[in-house]
Amino acid sequence: MVFFMRMFMNSKRQKRHAPALRVWQAEAPHAQEEGLDCLWAQVSKLRSEKWVERHLVRPYLAFDGVLCEALQHNLPSLPPPPHQPHYIYPFPMVVFRLFDYTDCPEGPVLPGSHSIERFLGEEQLRHILERNYADRKVCAAQLLSFQGKLKVPLEYMIVEVIFGELLRLPTSRQLEICYGSLLLELCKLQPSSLPQVLAQAVELLYEQLDTMNTDCLDRLSYHQRVVELVPASFAPFLPAKPVPDYRFEKEGADGLPGAPVAARLSSCIRNKCTPEEALEVLAELPNPLQEDEGMEPAHNPLKIQVFVETLLYIASKSFSHSFAGIAKFHYVFKTLASTEEAQICVLRSTYDLWHNHQQMMIGLVDKYLKTQIVECSAVANWVFSKDLAPDFMRPYVWEILHLTIRKMIKHVRKLELELEDAKNKLSKEGSRSEDVRMGDSGDKDHPTEEMVERMEEKLEATQSDLKNLFLIIFQRFIMTLTEHIGQCEVEGTNFQTYWFRWTLGRLQEVFFQHHEHVFKYVTTLESLLFTSDIDPHVLEVFQQFAALRA
Known part of the structure; x- marks a missing residue:
């Protein structure tokens, strides 16, 4: 099996998606490796160490004598199911790194990035998060009771995993407030060490804000608290008071x-x-638009x-x-x-x-x-x-x-459910008596074939509106970015400004936040908007997104 894994990893694997999934555009201070590359490096290191691993708990060792005498079984092969067009696979990932061993001043040493212990610890912590995210108190207690806490700097690994989930691309698994409330609960339970680690993590995050992904940057916004903390000398930088300007x-x-x-x-x-x-x-x-003797x-x-x-x-x-x-x-x-x-x-x-x-x-x-x-x-x-x-x-x-895009998507989904419900009622009606099918039962809520046809037409029109909405948005992105590039070329200045990077990040954010629906129109977008004659920087964002399901 390792041989076939090596062949796959050494092949010319397509990794165009990787830059789009990075939290930071810069590689320093920690490399942001593509998920499979990092896992393969960890497996290879474990293999070079003769598969010795001391992190996992092995409760079966207590029954070693019984197991040695037990009847052995041959495990059957488990062929993977064949691919189907409607299958949706998990997105690829880029490994989030915030700390290394130099950031942990005392106590157990943090396993290296290519250590299998790092992978196992992170996966177990993520599993705890996934099982207990709905109850922050239970989740925090379970995280701090992690079975391998004496072997690793637990506080550092917990904070890194939580921030990794918060900043996960294309979208975080849970709401941002879930991770914020969990960090507060952890600080309450472990006041002697966890607040210091959290402060260290926040400092590292803010040191790299200039290269952070735009979508991730939004998840760290906390306006009111920042206003309360900054000194009076920063007042000119604060927004105006929220009052009407009549x-x-x-x-x-x-x-x-x-x-x-x-x-x-x-x-x-x-x-x-x-x-x-x-x-x-x-x-x-x-x-004011009225011209003399012109049309209204x-x-x-x-x-x-x-x-x-x-x-x-x-x-x-x-x-x-x-x-x-x-x-x-x-x-x-x-x-x-x-x-x-x-x-x-x-x-x-x-x-x-x-x-x-x-x-x-x-x-x-x-x-x-x-x-x-x-x-x-x-x-x-x-x-x-x-x-x-x-x-x-x-x-x-x-x-x-x-919210505008979500509103349209919600409307489409509502019409889809109504149409599906009407079709189900109509099909059930086919097994009923003739007088009921003809409407003699007096059931006014029963849909007819004509009603279903009208609902289908309405759904098709709304789906077309959703498609046109995405086309408008992406076309305006392309026009805005192209206009900026052209203006900078005329002025003889570098077009890769913060504004340009921010706008590219917003384009990527639209792709990521609505990926389930945008993927339906990838072919149309590729043929109409994201063609080879637009700027390569803009085209690269689309190609990275399309590569997520390539």
């Missing part, structure tokens, strides 16, 4: 277009006017700006007030935002008011999507628009993009 109450706002109408609309809304009355007030506003534009950006900013400012006391305002004036939103351009205007006006309150922006966009005030494609195009360029690198923008 243009019609600023000094000199009287001269702004729509200011008088905004004042009247504000008075009407405070006096509990109806949506129709609000539209009557807005009807006084001219359309499909939307009026001034109406949208005045209405959205005024309503949301009045309802700015809380999320509940804002959501109630949107619900009450939903008809006005739908009337004003009937096209994608108008929906982008709604998003732009919302951003103009709440650009200092990221959480409110996320909540409002989510509400717009739920109430179908804006479409997913409008949000995607707005994220990449020039209006949002000042905040393009901020995490909340990408949280909005991901």
